[in-house]
Amino acid sequence: MLPVVLDCMGGDHAPREAVAGAVSAVRDHDVPLILVGPARRLRTLLAEHDAAGRIPIVHTDQALEMGEGALASWRKPRSTVAIGCELIKHGKAGALVSAGSTAGVVATSAVRLKSQHGIVRPAIAVALPTLPRPTILLDAGATADAKPEMLLQFAMLGTAYAQILLDVPRPRVGLLSIGSESAKGNKLVKKAHELLAASALEFAGNVEGHDLLLGRAEVVVTDGFTGNVALKTMEGALRVAAAELRQALTSSRTAKLGAALQRRELTALTSRFDSETYGGGVLLGLNGAVVIAHGASRARGIAAACKLAYDLSRGKLIDRVKEQLGASAKPSIPSIFTRKPPTEPAPGGNPA
Amino acid sequence: MLPVVLDCMGGDHAPREAVAGAVSAVRDHDVPLILVGPARRLRTLLAEHDAAGRIPIVHTDQALEMGEGALASWRKPRSTVAIGCELIKHGKAGALVSAGSTAGVVATSAVRLKSQHGIVRPAIAVALPTLPRPTILLDAGATADAKPEMLLQFAMLGTAYAQILLDVPRPRVGLLSIGSESAKGNKLVKKAHELLAASALEFAGNVEGHDLLLGRAEVVVTDGFTGNVALKTMEGALRVAAAELRQALTSSRTAKLGAALQRRELTALTSRFDSETYGGGVLLGLNGAVVIAHGASRARGIAAACKLAYDLSRGKLIDRVKEQLGASAKPSIPSIFTRKPPTEPAPGGNPA
Known part of the structure; x- marks a missing residue:
């Protein structure tokens, strides 16, 4: 099964809670993951959970800010969300999880992943x-x-x-x-x-x-x-x-x-x-499932979002x-x- | 001050709770009222509250059913709601209260009272x-x-x-x-x-x-x-x-x-x-205030609606x-x- 790619720089408590959630998703829910974000920092955080080297990392220094809306998808071609979408597009991942700003995540993934054939507009x-x-x-x-x-x-x-x-x-x-x-x-x-x-x-x-x-x-x-x-x-x-x-x-x-x-x-x-507990949304209608976790998500919310993304990917x-x-x-x-x-x-x- | 006209046949518990509410509005809140409905029945109910002859009654046998929508306003030209609107139009009352079906009350009063000059559509x-x-x-x-x-x-x-x-x-x-x-x-x-x-x-x-x-x-x-x-x-x-x-x-x-x-x-x-407690709505934008009480209103809700209608009428x-x-x-x-x-x-x- 293809892994889920996690934007480690989205959300109010990124990257600390994102990495903690990632570790929980891998250990507690057997979700295969790829992390996207500043590699050195993510490695340090993983080490704090005794998980250094256990989860692959794709490096980038760009990230969408929480206040950033649709335009950021153009201004930041190498944002964590953009890289995540590219991984899906190239068959390296099955779904994306981000706790970033909804407007930014929707715009970036709509541009990068494109609508499924026949679908006019995506929906959350x-x-x-x-x-x-x-x-x-x-x-x-x-x-x-x-x-x-x-x-x-x-x-x-x-x-x-x-x-x-x-x-x-x-x-x-x-x-x-x-x-x-x-x-x-x-x-x-x-x-x-x-x-x-x-x-x-x-x-x-x-x-x-x-x-x-x-x-x-x-x-x-x-x-x-x-x-x-x-x-x-x-x-x-x-x-x-x-x-x-x-x-x-x-x-x-x-x-x-x-x-x-x-x-x-x-x-x-x-x-x-x-x-x-019940929160977050899933962006449907694109060539890849995108789970948008609450911006305020802590590790538990991130782990739940990763599990959901994996279920959607496995569920075809x-x-x-x-x-x-x-x-x-x-x-x-x-x-x-x-x-x-x-x-x-x-x-x-x-x-x- | 002009009295408030009360549709005694609207709502799930009409006319019993309507009359009980009317008596409370008059006694507890000093709201001058006119009741519209089947005169004999209303008189009997008033007598149960020792209020026979205390509140004027305008007789009609027609009433909008709870399931009836907009068309009823045409089918029933002498419904309690229609009569109530005519009383306002002819300067005999300042506002109307009904616990009847929202669609029926809105349609009937829009047709009878007409929009205030300059107002395109009413709002609840x-x-x-x-x-x-x-x-x-x-x-x-x-x-x-x-x-x-x-x-x-x-x-x-x-x-x-x-x-x-x-x-x-x-x-x-x-x-x-x-x-x-x-x-x-x-x-x-x-x-x-x-x-x-x-x-x-x-x-x-x-x-x-x-x-x-x-x-x-x-x-x-x-x-x-x-x-x-x-x-x-x-x-x-x-x-x-x-x-x-x-x-x-x-x-x-x-x-x-x-x-x-x-x-x-x-x-x-x-x-x-x-x-x-907080319920009911007011239809605004017509030549007369119309208070639409909840269909399930009991005496307390009807009395509150009458008081609100009176306040709106007095407040010009x-x-x-x-x-x-x-x-x-x-x-x-x-x-x-x-x-x-x-x-x-x-x-x-x-x-x-």
Whole structure:
């Protein structure tokens, strides 16, 4: 299996936590890795974990700064992210992990890896902390102005991702809207509803904001603007609720005593809604999976991201997206991705 | 002061809870009311509260069903909502309260009351449970496909509403987006950002989903699709957090004991995030304020809605919107309400 390449200079705590996470990914999760960053510094950090020489390093001195956006991909042709993408392009690695700025990582990997054949725009998928298993929301911010056809493609990308992450052969796809009836929504959503209903996907109809954590679908599709607002609104609401809970439980002496008795339960709950536990996103639709870990990630978050990237690479994400594109390339769908009529229809239905 | 007219047949618990709420509004909050609905039935319910003959009743047998949407406004010309609007139109009442279906109430009042002069589309404003005072989010679902100019008008509507509800002379207006920089967002938001920056409003720039409960602005403006998704996502997240908290606190004997010690604190917290406490919306931009209470409202929610409607009527909401339109009707703003190109460019930069 191809290794995962880790950008060691992305994130608020790079490179220290990146290297610590890398060591944990290799030791605890058997993920083969390549590190990208300043070689001497990374070697020193590896030595601190008694791992000097255990993980290959590709040297570069350039890195995207956290504040840097899309333009940095041009200004810094030898950034850690750019080098990571080149390793994937040349068949040396299967996926990339970075905790760098989302805008910079998305722009650099879109330019370097390019979209998969037939995919118009990439999408960022995030796993929401739904029980008993996560709900995949996409797009969480890669494509702010989407067209109905792009939402259909996001549904295919999400389906491929859910097949690997959740091990569900035919994940249900919901369309984020403002009412459960097909006539509810804005123009974009109404048109996308038609396309999804006519597709080979397991379309579950519209879902609403309050359904996001209820598991009514494994995949929820929306444009990058709405998805980003919904994700951040949810994170914000959970964070405020946790903060106020903490305050409520320590506001009186009796309440404090009560809280002491509940330490274990409250820790479990807080951890479930902690964005580092479920956090980070996966950039889908490019020629290589790119896992964007939270900028604030510590070693644990980096290790989890490396494991996810490895699972996606082993699960043949790119091939599964191809299958979804093939299965849904029916003449009934106005196809903007082929730009030519398909010469041969896919041989079967939806390959699970 | 003109009385508030209450639709007694809207909502899941109509007319019983509507009448109970009306009695409370009159007795506890000194709100003058007119009830609309089946006269005999309402009289009987009033008698149960020893209030027979105390509140005037306008009779009608027609009512919008909870499932009924926009078309009902045509099918039922004598619905409680339609009669309520006519009372406002003829100067007999100052505002309307209904717990009926949002789509039906919005459509009926838009047709009957018509938009205020200069306002292109109405918007639903909701008060989010931000501390120390609510944040007003609009549009929460009246206009799913908005234009940049409409977002500017929503900002004016929200400003007028916030002046009355929060008693702030110049409320800060935030624009809901996916990054704090002005260049972040979709096309709609980027263009709206320019219009807001050039307006006479107290524009506070972009705010993100996780800022909604942090009070960074008194008013947050967005299109009806994004606003509805954000509102329901927040409600859903808070509901799930509360449910899981309840489960966590009763999952073991020690935890249960702890919860017993915290009853008072937990009740206060749950109540703050309970949508009936802060819930309901106000339809802004029409010739009369329309308060849409939650469909599940009980007497307490109805009474609060009546009080809010009365405050808006006394606070001269319609005049304040006019002022906002007047203050911002500068030639520098591409005006879709005049429909003619501006003849003279604006003399200066941003007033504020």
